[in-house]
Amino acid sequence: MGNKLISGTLGKPIKRRDILKGAGLIGMAGVFPAILTRSAFAADKPTVVNSIRSLSNPYHATWNKGGAAFAKSVGADYVTLVTEGNSEKGIADIKAILAKTGGNAVINVDPNDSPDARAIVEAAKAAGAYVVTQWNKPADLHPWDYDPNYVAHISFSGVPYGKAMAETLIKKMGGKGGIVALGGIESNVPAIERKKGLMEALAAHPDVKLLDYQVANWSATEALDKTNAWLTQFGDQITGIWAANDDMALAAVEALRADGRAGKVPVTGVDGIQLAVEAIQKGELAGTVAWDPYWQGGMGLAIGYAAKTGVFDPAKEPKEHREFYGKGVIITDENANTYYAENIAAEPKMDWNDIWGRVSGQIQYD
Amino acid sequence: MTLDASISSQAAKPAPRRRWRLAAWAPLIVLVLLCGLITLINPNFMTFGNMVRISQAAMIPLVLGLGATFIILMGSIDLSVEGGLTLSAVILSMLVLNGANSNTFGLFGILIVLLVGAGVGFANGVIHVRLKIPSFMVTLGMWFVGVGAANALLGGMAIRINDPMIRRLAIERFLGFPWGVWLALFCLLIALVIQNYTRLGRYIYALGGGEDLAALSGIPVGRVRILTFTLAGVFYAVGGVLAAAQLGLGNAQIGNGRLFTTVTAVVVGGTALSGGQGSVLQTLVGVLIVVVLSNGMVLMGVPPSVQIGVQGLMIIAAVALSIDRKRMRIVK
Numbered sequence: 001m002g003n004k005l006i007s008g009t010l011g012k013p014i015k016r017r018d019i020l021k022g023a024g025l026i027g028m029a030g031v032f033p034a035i036l037t038r039s040a041f042a043a044d045k046p047t048v049v050n051s052i053r054s055l056s057n058p059y060h061a062t063w064n065k066g067g068a069a070f071a072k073s074v075g076a077d078y079v080t081l082v083t084e085g086n087s088e089k090g091i092a093d094i095k096a097i098l099a100k101t102g103g104n105a106v107i108n109v110d111p112n113d114s115p116d117a118r119a120i121v122e123a124a125k126a127a128g129a130y131v132v133t134q135w136n137k138p139a140d141l142h143p144w145d146y147d148p149n150y151v152a153h154i155s156f157s158g159v160p161y162g163k164a165m166a167e168t169l170i171k172k173m174g175g176k177g178g179i180v181a182l183g184g185i186e187s188n189v190p191a192i193e194r195k196k197g198l199m200e201a202l203a204a205h206p207d208v209k210l211l212d213y214q215v216a217n218w219s220a221t222e223a224l225d226k227t228n229a230w231l232t233q234f235g236d237q238i239t240g241i242w243a244a245n246d247d248m249a250l251a252a253v254e255a256l257r258a259d260g261r262a263g264k265v266p267v268t269g270v271d272g273i274q275l276a277v278e279a280i281q282k283g284e285l286a287g288t289v290a291w292d293p294y295w296q297g298g299m300g301l302a303i304g305y306a307a308k309t310g311v312f313d314p315a316k317e318p319k320e321h322r323e324f325y326g327k328g329v330i331i332t333d334e335n336a337n338t339y340y341a342e343n344i345a346a347e348p349k350m351d352w353n354d355i356w357g358r359v360s361g362q363i364q365y366d
Numbered sequence: 367m368t369l370d371a372s373i374s375s376q377a378a379k380p381a382p383r384r385r386w387r388l389a390a391w392a393p394l395i396v397l398v399l400l401c402g403l404i405t406l407i408n409p410n411f412m413t414f415g416n417m418v419r420i421s422q423a424a425m426i427p428l429v430l431g432l433g434a435t436f437i438i439l440m441g442s443i444d445l446s447v448e449g450g451l452t453l454s455a456v457i458l459s460m461l462v463l464n465g466a467n468s469n470t471f472g473l474f475g476i477l478i479v480l481l482v483g484a485g486v487g488f489a490n491g492v493i494h495v496r497l498k499i500p501s502f503m504v505t506l507g508m509w510f511v512g513v514g515a516a517n518a519l520l521g522g523m524a525i526r527i528n529d530p531m532i533r534r535l536a537i538e539r540f541l542g543f544p545w546g547v548w549l550a551l552f553c554l555l556i557a558l559v560i561q562n563y564t565r566l567g568r569y570i571y572a573l574g575g576g577e578d579l580a581a582l583s584g585i586p587v588g589r590v591r592i593l594t595f596t597l598a599g600v601f602y603a604v605g606g607v608l609a610a611a612q613l614g615l616g617n618a619q620i621g622n623g624r625l626f627t628t629v630t631a632v633v634v635g636g637t638a639l640s641g642g643q644g645s646v647l648q649t650l651v652g653v654l655i656v657v658v659l660s661n662g663m664v665l666m667g668v669p670p671s672v673q674i675g676v677q678g679l680m681i682i683a684a685v686a687l688s689i690d691r692k693r694m695r696i697v698k
Contacts, residue, residue: 056617
């Protein structure tokens with residue numbers, strides 16, 4: 001059936017051997033991420049594992065560096081798993097590592113999609129491994145229902161930071177004018193929350209008008225095209241651009257540059273990637289929020305590792321230590337140079353023992 | 367006129383000739399109607415400033431579409447667009463004046479990148495022809511090889527491009543249009559010459575029309591295929607240079623979503639996926655339809671959630687308009 005379908009679209013027959021060859025080729029391509037993963041297994045210390053979406057974006061690449069730094073600090077073996085946006089692959093890879101280590105592992109995972117978290121947590125519990133999840137999980141899945149293996153869930157509320165960026169923008173605009181806004185994928189929780197923050201800020205500033213809100217799916221290319229269309233539609237009415245992440249914000253800056261207006265119209269992003277911080281230093285970007293993926297990649301492991309090695313008992317911790325919001329760092333032209341020097345130019349200095357240092361309240365579900 | 371001539375010379379059968387003419391002109395009519403409709407709703411559409419912006423948005427899909435047109439004319443498919451583009455953009459960002467290392471190859475860097483693109487395409491062609499693997503499979507694999515290699519080179523980071531010559535392509539203008547647009551038009555000219563005035567161009571049509579016949583008439587089928595994939599690879603590399611120039615950086619995500627736009631543009635322009643029918647000029651029309659539509663939807667205030675669905679409908683409508691049902695016996 002599958003054979004027929006493919007040969008139908010191509011208009012020529014395909015032999016089974018051809019498909020095997022093709023599959024082999026794709027398999028060879030799949031080796032690439034594996035090369036980046038170190039896989040030496042020592043039996044005594046728990047293996048520490050980060051499972052993330054990919055290594056092709058600065059955010060998760062930095063996450064991975066944090067994980068490696070923590071692993072080095074305790075002398076544990078470190079493994080990086082990448083889902084490449086595929087939930088099945090993500091879960092299967094985690095199950096494979098659980099089997100390989102016999103459950104002697106600590107897993108820090110950014111689940112590809114919310115429902116994946118349940119499968120991952122259940123697999124870890126069955127194997128006796130300890131797991132920390134970040135960003136995505138179903139609202140009714142709680143760490144305290146899987147004591148002691150499901151140690152904690154960490155997230156960041158997009159509302160206050162989306163709002164803080166909008167306020168940074170409005171301040172730069174002198175409290176009045178017109179804003180266009182670039183949103184993330186419509187169904188993503190961070191996209192929804194950041195937009196909510198933007199709306200709250202706009203409600204508090206009636207002199208600022210939201211000219212248009214468009215979804216650019218976190219993508220620089222789409223953001224560039226959307227911003228270009230806006231420059232036609234609204235022209236000089238646009239006095240500020242709010243973007244739900246840095247990639248889109250930087251693309252908006254490029255669209256402005258092609259129009260000869262880079263640095264004249266303030267733009268804000270979220271995520272705190274290196275190029276965004278550099279753009280703030282140059283005065284082309286007004287602000288961003290750093291989630292500190294270095295901290296997420298290392299501290300997620302540190303919390304799980306402390307539980308696994310008996311430093312604390314997850315079952316005895318309060319709920320605000322089990323499901324908590326981390327702290328983002330707001331970066332504007334006032335602190336961009338310091339932030340750059342401490343976190344980007346130099347390897348960030350972290351105290352991996354300060355495990356609850358960035359707890360800013362228990363996660364709220366509405 | 368050229369459009370009409372290249373099509374009617376393809377459809378040698380006398381009977382369906384009039385039908386073909388209409389089908390070939392359909393995309394152009396759609397483009398004109400679309401422009402008219404958008405102008406009615408938002409008169410800003412027809413300003414010179416917006417024409418410049420549309421040309422900016424169209425330059426990359428056009429260059430990519432030119433490469434893909436040759437492959438599709440041949441009756442094959444190329445899914446490695448994003449792989450070739452990403453690898454080229456990333457390598458370019460590492461070779462010219464940038465924020466990460468001390469290389470300053472400048473123009474020479476662009477040449478290297480074009481060679482890399484040709485290499486990717488050549489690999490596509492050789493694997494496809496020598497190992498007899500369908501182009502669908504080879505190029506699918508090469509897509510991931512390209513993006514994977516770009517990933518391995520950068521380790522997930524982005525590199526800012528500071529080379530003024532590269533940035534000039536996106537920022538500085540000649541006769542009101544950015545240099546990148548002129549570069550894309552130059553590529554269109556080259557593609558037209560290849561299509562209409564070279565042996566390779568005629569062979570590509572022959573292969574798409576009927577490969578068995580072409581082989582029997584002595585056309586070196588394998589060599590033509592390899593050469594065409596190599597040529598397409600060079601076009602993707604130019605696309606990579608333009609993408610890097612436009613965003614001012616190279617990263618492994620720079621190609622995301624380009625394949626969809628490219629194939630949509632080629633198909634909407636009226637080039638048949640079965641091969642043998644179409645032309646690079648039709649791809650120009652297809653690219654303009656796709657770009658004008660996405661620009662227009664923002665100008666007309668179409669809700670974001672509806673926009674992607676409209677693009678999908680457009681693909682189906684375009685194929686429905688452009689195929690000749692009389693010649694089709696079985697549809698799978």
